[in-house]
Amino acid sequence: MPPVLIGSHCSIAGGLHLAIEEATRLGLDCVQVFTKNQRRWASTPLHRDEIKAWTQAITAVGWDRSRVVSHNSYLVNLATPDACARARSIALQRDETERCEALGIAACVIHPGAHLGAQRKPREPNRLGEPPSTDELDGLRRIAASLDELHRQLKGFRTITLLETTVGSGTNLGYDFGHLRMIRELVRAPERVGFCIDTCHIVAAGHDCSTPSRAKAVLERFDAECGLDQVHAVHVNDSVGACGSRVDRHEHIGHGACGASCFRAVLKHPKLRGRPMILETAKEAGPADEPWDIVNARELRRLAGVRAKR
Numbered sequence: 001m002p003p004v005l006i007g008s009h010c011s012i013a014g015g016l017h018l019a020i021e022e023a024t025r026l027g028l029d030c031v032q033v034f035t036k037n038q039r040r041w042a043s044t045p046l047h048r049d050e051i052k053a054w055t056q057a058i059t060a061v062g063w064d065r066s067r068v069v070s071h072n073s074y075l076v077n078l079a080t081p082d083a084c085a086r087a088r089s090i091a092l093q094r095d096e097t098e099r100c101e102a103l104g105i106a107a108c109v110i111h112p113g114a115h116l117g118a119q120r121k122p123r124e125p126n127r128l129g130e131p132p133s134t135d136e137l138d139g140l141r142r143i144a145a146s147l148d149e150l151h152r153q154l155k156g157f158r159t160i161t162l163l164e165t166t167v168g169s170g171t172n173l174g175y176d177f178g179h180l181r182m183i184r185e186l187v188r189a190p191e192r193v194g195f196c197i198d199t200c201h202i203v204a205a206g207h208d209c210s211t212p213s214r215a216k217a218v219l220e221r222f223d224a225e226c227g228l229d230q231v232h233a234v235h236v237n238d239s240v241g242a243c244g245s246r247v248d249r250h251e252h253i254g255h256g257a258c259g260a261s262c263f264r265a266v267l268k269h270p271k272l273r274g275r276p277m278i279l280e281t282a283k284e285a286g287p288a289d290e291p292w293d294i295v296n297a298r299e300l301r302r303l304a305g306v307r308a309k310r
Contacts, residue, residue, distance in 0.1 A: 002274025004267055004304045005029040008293045009280050016050055020057035026293045030067040030276035035099040038073045046102055054103050065106040069233045069276055072096045072110045078146035079113030079139035079173055090146050100159040107232045109162045109196045112174040115139025119171050125244055126168045126175045126206045139173050144186035151189045162196040162232055167204040167248045175205040177225040195226055198235035199258050206244035209262035216265055228271035236277045252281050252292055253299045267304035
């Protein structure tokens, strides 16, 4: 049985390699990073010394490429109907993927995107399991076409794109598992596309994980729609917002609306073992001034039934 891999999103301030050192210091098994400033369109090209320091850090801890994932820029929107904006997003995502390839990072997590068409009414629930609206379907097709263009430009790359589940706020796509399935079905090279489940996002989108049987059913639905074998990373975050709230705010493990049953179902599922389980929670000092990453990782390992590292 593969191990349970608990990690966190770590800062690259001062150098990409420092994220690996920080993860090791915290006793983590894997890591997620931004390869550059996630809120800027422009970026400085990677220098060979940066790549060398990163590679040496990975080698020093004995990790393979599957233990490191990146998250793309928040500026990318592959679903936009604006042709100029979409071309700019494709170019930025190309840069993200090229950086991952140069660093040997296995996968880049992306939010599917917002279609920017007709928005659901504020109190209208996410229509889980229903066919997408016309605007949603158009957005899903634009995402697939954008990925096709990216793959055409980057032939032979090993880094894959992971479509992340979302809360479905505004016109954002990905709150319904069927959205992710459709994108992967539409692309010409589906082997270059996988998925990332975010526990906060699925609960806030309306997938009820409040009991063991309900959490199991949610994962079974995902497996039927998308295939859990195509999940290459998991974001393990608790949710400030209640189930169906569409509020994308992460909370520390055990302090939000997800519930222990949600985390146990994810952590113990045999098809998700060995996948990076990444915390994206606040970094301030926790109880007794212990870093929250250590506190949250310890709680996740307890829920998974594995021995804590510290």
